[in-house]
Amino acid sequence: MGTFRIQGGIKLKGEITPQGAKNEALQILCAVLLTPEKVTIHNIPDIVDVNKLIALLEDLGVKIQKKGKGSYTFKADDVNLEYLQSEQFKIDGRGLRGSIMLVGPLLGRFGQGFIPKPGGDKIGRRRLDTHFEGFIKLGASFRYNKEEHFYGVEAKELTGTYMLLDEASVTGTANIVMAAVLAKGTTTIYNAACEPYLQQLCKMLVRMGAKITGIGSNLLTIEGVEALGGTEHTMLPDMIEIGSWVGLAAMTKSELTIKNVSWDDLGQIPSVFRKLGITLERRGDDIYIPEHKDGYEIQNFIDGSIMTISDAPWPGFTPDLLSIILVVATQAKGEVVIHQKMFESRLFFVDKLLDMGAKVILCDPHRATVIGHDFKSTLKATTMTSPDIRAGISLLIAALSAKGTSTIHNIEQIDRGYENIDERLRAIGADIVRI
Template sequence: MSRFVITGGKRLKGGLCPQGAKNEALQVICAALLTQEEVIITNVPEILDVLKLIELVEGMGVKVERLARGEFAFCASDIDFRYFETEDFYNKAVSLRGSIMILGPLLAIHGSGVIPKPGGDKIGRRRLDTHFLGFERLGATFEYDALNGCFKAFATKLKGNYMLLDEASVTGTANIIMAAVLAEGVTTIYNAACEPYIQQLCLMLNSMGAKISGIASNLLTIEGVKKLHGCRHRCLPDMIEVGSYIGLAAMTRSEITIKNVNIRQLGLIPDAFRKLGVRVEERDDDLYIPRQEHYMIEDFIDGSILTVSDAPWPGLTPDLLSVFLVVATQAKGSVLIHQKMFESRLFFVDKLIDMGAKIILCDPHRATVIGQNHESQLRATKMTSPDIRAGIALLIAALSAKGVSSIHNIDQIDRGYENIDVKLNAIGADIKRYM
């Protein structure tokens, strides 16, 4: 099992450039299935999850060419439907949660699709009802093959309809949008997710000839078209990686500049760190985090303890709560971290407690953190990464701890962060990778 060995307690200094957005890349690669013409996508993060999806669509018959680092051309002119009956398809699709988003394009183009129950992080229940209820509103039928763990969907013709989503699911919204752009008539999606990833998907589809309005809101109107053409699309910087670097700077008391972050698409992330007392300065399109020996958590106006919680966009992304929790362990003051969406994402705190953090896990969704104001440094220890976001939080903790730590199962971190060890070593970290 691959592992990192980290010598912590070092101050870092320098500039970091975030990769392209993982969650956006997974969506727009699936969107390339909607046309037989060439689609070129740039600023693609070459991380495990994205590369697995590229391998999956390549197996389906999509012609894929790597033009340069982070730049790929896709041409879905000859899909091989026999591939969906193979063990190779099942094994690749089941290992990746993003694989569910091939279903919308397949329904739109070919009237049928099959996908095994997808994998991904083990962070609690991650139901798929929103996807299939949306497909049903467009006129599709589906069945679940419990024996083989596969979802199958069919549609003679997709027709536009009004729908109120039961939850603002990002992947569910993306899947329904991709099915609806080629449906007959007008589709209205209320309670749609409106994260930057969804906005980017809609802008890309419009550049391909789709007619989507209401972008950046939770009410989307899609006028179906008969055909889409090719396009060129660039992924946004990954806001989760940007937030991870802010947390890293605070925990290691380092001076870091995060370059070309697309500040307007970061939402509440910089302000949420500021509430923990972390200085975040905007310099053109860069974020500068100066070296801070101490940072103090703000209370609410009435004096009550600060709560940091996730919410659908434009609320705070759940993917950064693990990082906020780690940063709070060395702040001055206390904070309640409330992870509303996933009931297993906070269970990694036992590893932080072993390192000397003062955390009370109230229940699967809430943890109270009593900050130590850098007066009691975290201790080095041996850890295993349970998922992508807990993994990066543990890496940040290890980099701030005194001594030598090890993190096993780092494939989880590699799923979301491209060459993280190389990037951080370049600004002064000491991370060794062992295969």
């Protein structure tokens, strides 16, 4: 188990460039299975979860060539479907949440898809019902082996249909879209997720020959085609990492520039940080954050009541940044309620912040009230363990702002979502060592 040792309380300065988007990568990489032709993808993040998925694709028989940093070509012209039934696949697929995204393209192109119950963060239940209900509506038969926790869907032919999703699941929508593009007839998906990464997937599929309308809305219409071709695709910067760097700059009172953020795809993120009193300036496609010498003050609602920040499906605020918002609020002036609606275990890391001296009241598994210190009392360094990716980066930001030396164990969780994070932080002045 790896460990970071962090000397906190140091002001940072400089520029940092976000990696390619992890959540987009998990969709886009699986889409290469939809065609036997070559697909080239750029700006792929070099992180554990993505590298695991690339290795899974290689084990499936996909021919992969690395062309440069973050650039790969994929050619799925000789897919080994027998691997899907192997014991090794049950082990490999179980270790990665994103492995569920293999099922849609495999079902669409080959008429069968299998997956062990995926792993990932321990942040609460993340149902797969939306995925499989969509496949069943397209005409697939479903089976589940309870002893081995192994899912399977099969179909001689998929047929387009109308479906109203029970929730606007991003991965569920992406999986259904990838199955439907090769189905016979028209598929209409209502209550579809519409976040930028899903738009990116749909645009890539259209370049491959798919017929999709309504991209960017919650109503997608897909005319099935017989085959898809190759394409080239560049992934967006990771909006969760961008939000992490905004929080880091505020908590350490640092002057930072975040480069090439694709402002138009950030949605609510800039405005939510501004509600915490953080100054962000748009400079071209960069975010400039000045040094917050006098701290930052949380706004109230216009009627004077306490600010509440909650997550919601896009274009609402992403749940992946609520942990960052909570940590940043611990040093703000004022109070805020953090309402994590989508996952019931994601706020459980606040006990580590309490050990550091933060004033946080965990109201229930979904809500926490934060009373900010206004930098009149700094967080104290401590030893902690990262429970998941987003809590891990939040605790790292807390440690970088705290006086003294902190230790974070289980940093493999952070490495799952953040590329070479210790090197990149050292480049802007952080004192962080990987042990």
